[in-house]
Every structure is written in structure tokens, then in C-alpha cells.
Amino acid sequence: MGCNGSMAEFSAATLQPGQTESNDQGERIGKSAGGRLVQMRRRRAERGFVVTVDAEPRPDVPAEVVTHEWAAANKAFDRLMREY
DSSP: OOSOGGGTTOOGGGOOTTOEEEOTTSOEEEEOTTSOEEEEEEOSSSSSEEEEESSOOBTTBOSEEEESOHHHHHHHHHHHHHHO
């Protein structure tokens, strides 16, 4: 996946749409309802999380969310899983 080492244990190729996996660091990866890869990972340089989807951003739904709060990151992850 090319993000950080802790995400390497995830097997994105085997995920089905709507399926997610998480690791002991609270990071998550999933395949959205539309088959797009969605990931939530911890930021390295600063405190917080980054949630991304492998799609072009749309006016009503961003393709990347940066937050300091774990709960907000999970909410963004769930939204991207539904919307993309």
C-alpha cells in the first residue's frame, strides 16, 4: 500500500466491498460499497489520523480527511466507506 509499515499486514486484495480490517494501532483499511480502497492511518509527523479513499474527490465528499481525534477519523472512514 505504500503508506507506513504498520499497514503492511493488511491484505487489501482479499477485501470484499463493505469489508474492513483493523490493526492494534487503531488503523483501518476497507473496500467501500463501490469497491474503492479506504484507509485510516496514524499520522507520523504530527498527532492525529489521515483517512483517504483511492478516488477523485467529489464536491460533496472529500477524498482525504485529516483529524486529531480518533472518533472523528472513524466517522470519516465510515462515511467514505458508504459514499464511495
